Amino acid sequence: MGLILYQYEFCPFCAKVRAKLEELNIPYEAINVERDPNDPLRKEMRERSGVATVPVIKHGDVWLGESADIIAYVEKHKEELKNVG
Numbered sequence: 656m657g658l659i660l661y662q663y664e665f666c667p668f669c670a671k672v673r674a675k676l677e678e679l680n681i682p683y684e685a686i687n688v689e690r691d692p693n694d695p696l697r698k699e700m701r702e703r704s705g706v707a708t709v710p711v712i713k714h715g716d717v718w719l720g721e722s723a724d725i726i727a728y729v730e731k732h733k734e735e736l737k738n739v740g
């Protein structure tokens with residue numbers, strides 16, 4: 656079960672999350688989302704994660720926003736996140 660990172664390439668909070676994932680050697684798929692808050696994927700992210708900003712991660716049924724919370728989550732689950740087939 657892989658990690659998906661919803662982001663903007665030039666968002667500094669997203670860059671912080673990418674740097675942490677790379678430091679921990681966690682594979683992930685980065686999806687560059689639309690800037691439009693009415694975009695269907697942006698709406699789904701907002702509803703599932705409870706935050707309106709990027710970055711947001713999806714890991715199975717877990718949706719999480721806020722870069723500090725995401726970093727805490729990947730630190731905590733790093734072994735599981737590294738071992739995706």
Ligand SMILES: N[C@@H](CCC(=O)N[C@@H](CS)C(=O)NCC(=O)O)C(=O)O
Pocket residue numbers: 663665666667668669690692707708709710720721722723
């Ligand atoms: N406190 C948030 C801040 C994230 C944030 O402000 N992200 C900006 C992009 S850098 C954003 O999504 N702004 C709203 C938007 O572009 O729709 C975090 O650390 O994740």
